[in-house]
Amino acid sequence: MPAKIPEVVILRLPLYARILTQLEEEGTDVVSSQALGDLLQATPAQIRKDLSYFGRFGKQGRGYNVRGLQRELRQILGLDRTWNMALVGVGQLGRALLTYGGFENQGFRMVAAFDADPGKVGSEVGALIIQHVADLRPTVAERSVQVGIVAVPAAYGQDVTDELVACGVKGILNCAQFQPRVPDDVWVRDIDPVVARQSMT
Amino acid sequence: MPAKIPEVVILRLPLYARILTQLEEEGTDVVSSQALGDLLQATPAQIRKDLSYFGRFGKQGRGYNVRGLQRELRQILGLDRTWNMALVGVGQLGRALLTYGGFENQGFRMVAAFDADPGKVGSEVGALIIQHVADLRPTVAERSVQVGIVAVPAAYGQDVTDELVACGVKGILNCAQFQPRVPDDVWVRDIDPVVARQSMT
DNA sequence: GAATGTGAAATCTTTCACAGCC
DNA sequence: GGCTGTGAAAGATTTCACATTC
Numbered sequence A, B: 001m002p003a004k005i006p007e008v009v010i011l012r013l014p015l016y017a018r019i020l021t022q023l024e025e026e027g028t029d030v031v032s033s034q035a036l037g038d039l040l041q042a043t044p045a046q047i048r049k050d051l052s053y054f055g056r057f058g059k060q061g062r063g064y065n066v067r068g069l070q071r072e073l074r075q076i077l078g079l080d081r082t083w084n085m086a087l088v089g090v091g092q093l094g095r096a097l098l099t100y101g102g103f104e105n106q107g108f109r110m111v112a113a114f115d116a117d118p119g120k121v122g123s124e125v126g127a128l129i130i131q132h133v134a135d136l137r138p139t140v141a142e143r144s145v146q147v148g149i150v151a152v153p154a155a156y157g158q159d160v161t162d163e164l165v166a167c168g169v170k171g172i173l174n175c176a177q178f179q180p181r182v183p184d185d186v187w188v189r190d191i192d193p194v195v196a197r198q199s200m201t
Numbered sequence C: 001g002a003a004t005g006t007g008a009a010a011t012c013t014t015t016c017a018c019a020g021c022c
Numbered sequence D: 001g002g003c004t005g006t007g008a009a010a011g012a013t014t015t016c017a018c019a020t021t022c
Helices: A007-025 A033-040 A044-052 A066-076 A092-099 A133-142 A154-166 A193-198 B007-025 B033-040 B044-052 B066-076 B092-099 B133-142 B154-166 B193-198
Strands: A063-065 A083-088 A108-115 A147-150 A171-174 A187-190 B063-065 B083-088 B108-115 B147-150 B171-174 B187-190
Touching: A007 A033, A007 A044, A007 A066, A033 A044, A033 A063, A063 A066, A083 A092, A083 A133, A083 A154, A092 A108, A092 B092, A108 A133, A133 A154, A147 A154, A154 A171, B007 B033, B007 B044, B007 B066, B033 B044, B033 B063, B063 B066, B083 B092, B083 B133, B083 B154, B092 B108, B108 B133, B133 B154, B147 B154, B154 B171
Parallel strands: A083 A108, A083 A147, A147 A171, A171 A187, B083 B108, B083 B147, B147 B171, B171 B187
Antiparallel strands: none
């Protein structure tokens, strides 16, 4: 259970957490590695091994307690802490993310939104007032933003990313169609639908 | 170059394609595996090996021709064909995707949009008229939709997915916060921002 | 009886290192 | 000199299979 947890395992954890939430909502109390594997299209052995890196959550002969395991995973993933996020680029996509309910109660809070268009600055979207990107630096510091969401046209993507990194964010959620460059200690996740789709062939 | 191409390599290809597009726009003619590796945070050896599965695209002593390689990859990824997509769920996120320019000229065309809310049915978003989900089946067949985008509340996710699969789509882009179950021959890609974010810890 | 947790084996992926080419 | 393409080595991940627990 100690030191070395494989990278891939960590990337799968959120999927486990998500499916457990679903199972809990459906009223399932106990689930076997077999059943989890069916749901996630993985082998039961993989599920068991993955979970075993973090502790012994199961009961032999029965399986895993859905609610208990879910709570464990949420804790491991840091979902009981709250992370502050800032959005840069309030276009169609940015606007959708701002009003997207999904972040709440998953431990994320959108605390600032920026755009370069003076016409948008000052207007209210959701609970936030759009600020000019020039205010990025002070605001990120002041509201302790840890994650930046990049939703600007590709051409500005790197500049915005650099700026966010310079402000000290620890992670970037990239919604733009470009490949961000960041230092090793900053995380990047891509949610460009085009990239996601292309690998389907 | 023949048979067995690793799964992971295929998943990386769209990233390569994307960065080559960027390089081309910046006017770069030739790029080395070293330079590509820097941009993608990968080792030069990995880049070379990945590309070698598909052919010998590079020139020793110089590197890879940006435009040429880009064209090769686009072909391998089937980006020169056009894929038809249908969106189910015209909420905030769905609406953003409908008006999202990014799909065009990447070989994807949004050809239909569905919602269950009678208040939305009939209204126009982008170039499409929203149809009732009851029309899903005939429309998908008629407009030869190959990819379905699921952007509905989690509770309806599986029903919509099942329906799309029953209509014969080959891929699902899942934007909802649930874990879809599909037959083995259907692809699923997740673009739930919450899942993407959670694995940052 | 049923299902976990886990070393060991099998498989997959990355990296090394160098011959060959421009 | 610089850089690709590629077998072989190293490393990571998945699967097997079984002792163990409930």
